[in-house]
Amino acid sequence: MSSMDNYPDTQFYGDAESYWKEIPATVDGMLGGYSKVDKVDIKGSKKFLQEFISGPNAKTKTRRAVDCGAGIGRVSHGLLCPLFSRVDLVEVCQKFLDQAKTYLGSSAKKVDRYICCGLQDFTPDPGRYDVIWVQWVLGHLTHKDLVAFFQRCRAGLAENGIVVVKENVADDSCSDGVIFDQSDSSVTRSHRYLKQIIEESGMRIVKEESQKDLPKELFKVQMMVLQ
């Protein structure tokens, strides 16, 4: 099936969960066999985030972040735990959260909550987070659920808090603005379509950049700061 027409939401979410249950709880598993991009990804994220949390123009505090679609905590380990005082992880697959406790090593002491939940059902506590980090997971949410998720995220931000989205984007010329991948039950949205969803949610893009130095055969990866 290449189109999502007549594809029920329950199947879209159920198939994704079944897929991830079979994937090894390793960095390679999180990155679809591309563990070699881990370092460059974390380095790019750090650079992208820096101006918001340190230096003369920084307004966002570093008290608490949440890693959404955290998997085994690769982003928490490399980026969030080193920069933030406290971190929560949200992930639909319990076995990845179990592994995170080991994978995070000494960083695990910074984790308050391991939340086993699909993002379509996750409501951040109001005002809890300085940074809501969402990476390589939004293709698992339907259009409607993604709009609603962004709206709940907005309410979950502390003063001057930000949502950071880091996602694959397809070329704007792709038909209907999405490419559906039945193997893991996800969509890759075009850059234009993703921006349209963000706008629909009422959030605003305040900074945007693409990740450099990724293997050529991969999708373009876009980083966006939303408020």
Ligand SMILES: C[S@@+](CC[C@H](N)C(=O)[O-])C[C@H]1O[C@@H](n2cnc3c(N)ncnc32)[C@H](O)[C@@H]1O
């Ligand atoms: C490609 S991995 C990325 C993991 C992590 N963000 C990273 O960059 O290393 C996608 C993760 O999203 C999780 N996931 C899939 N659907 C989800 C959903 N609806 N809600 C929350 N997490 C989900 C998967 O179990 C998997 O851990």
